[in-house]
Amino acid sequence: MAAPGSVQVEVKQPMGTGPAGQQWMAMPQINVPGIPPGLEYLTQIDQLLMHQQIELFEALTNIxxxxxxxIKNSLGQQVFFAFEESDFCHRICxxxxxxxxxxxxxNQxxxxxxLERPFKCFAGCCWCADTECCSMEIQIQSPPGQVVGYCRQIGSKWKPMYEVLDANKSVVLKINGPCCACQTICCTGDVDFKVCGTDGVTEVGKISKQWGGFFREIITQADNFSCSFPMDLDVRMKANMIGATFLIDYMFFEQKDNNS
Known part of the structure; x- marks a missing residue:
């Protein structure tokens, strides 16, 4: 996989992605200095819905x-479109x-x-996550090349736990996961990760893996998430919450065993 700083990305027009006729959220007409370009949308949002698109080739071949x-707002209007760049061998192996x-x-x-998540061979176990090489982490940039924060896994006895950091790596939010972060045909409720203040207790938001229905959950790995946060939260931290949602998705719900 190429180094993040050297990647040249040709961003194609996303208007043709997703369901036909999908309505996009209009750019808010605000003039607030210091907001990274494109994050103006987040000033008027306290919840985002992230719908992973079903890949028929993956469902049929298991590749x-x-x-x-x-990525939509609570009215169903599309705010962003996200697409992964990764190495084929990494995905297979x-x-x-x-x-x-x-x-x-x-929409422009x-x-x-x-978002950048580095590959770490021995990371993911909550017992060892206090060690940097064993802690899953994602870096958030907005605009690309300008780091605005991180989300990293921290050590715990059983429940998954995370810290959301600003660009200086100061803890701003903490995320507490459930004892069992999975869904089955016998357990179809939402899986909630509570977002708390720095005390780890005061709840200020939530990241939820939503049940997508029998076919979607059993046959595919296409997941639906909701991410809620205070309306007045800094837009950079809202972007960091998006990064945290993707980190949680890949750690717990991209596993084939968790979708069966």
């Missing part, structure tokens, strides 16, 4: 494809643990957010 997501870049574009085809 891992690059993931694509429509490393599965959900693969390293990747996630490019997030708006501008790449407004870039």
């Amino acid at each position: 891992e494809c690059k993931n694509r997501y429509a 490393c599965g959900a643990q693969r390293g990747f870049l996630m490019h997030i574009v708006d 085809s501008r790449e407004v957010i870039r």
Whole structure:
């Protein structure tokens, strides 16, 4: 996989992606200095819905494809479109643990957010996550090349736990996961990851893996998420919450065993 700084991405017009006739959210007419270009949308949003697109080739062959997501507001209007860039061998050999870049574009085809998750061979176990080499992490850039924050796994006895950091790696939010982060045909409720303040107790938001229906969950790995946060949260932290949602998706719900 190419180094993130050297990747040249040709962002194609996303208007043809997703369901035909999908309505896009209009650009808010605001003039607030310091907001990264494209994040103006997030000033008027307190919830995002992330719908992974079904890949028929993957469903039929069980060969891992690059993931694509429509990111919508609570009214169903599309805000962003996200698509993965990863190495074929990484997807086949490393599965959900693969390293990747996630490019997030708006309705003007501008790449407004870039996510980078490095490949770590021995990462993911919550018991060892206090060690940097064993902790899953994702970096959030907006605009691409400008780091605005991170989300990283932290050590815990059983439940998955994360910290959301700003660009200086200061903890701003904490995420507490459930004891069992999976869904089956006998357990179809949403799987909630609570977003809390720095005390780890005061709940300020939530990341939820939603049940997508029998066919979608059993036959495919296409997942639906919702991500809620305070309306007045800084837009950079909202972008970091998007990154946290993708990290959780790949760690727990891209595994084939969790969709069966």
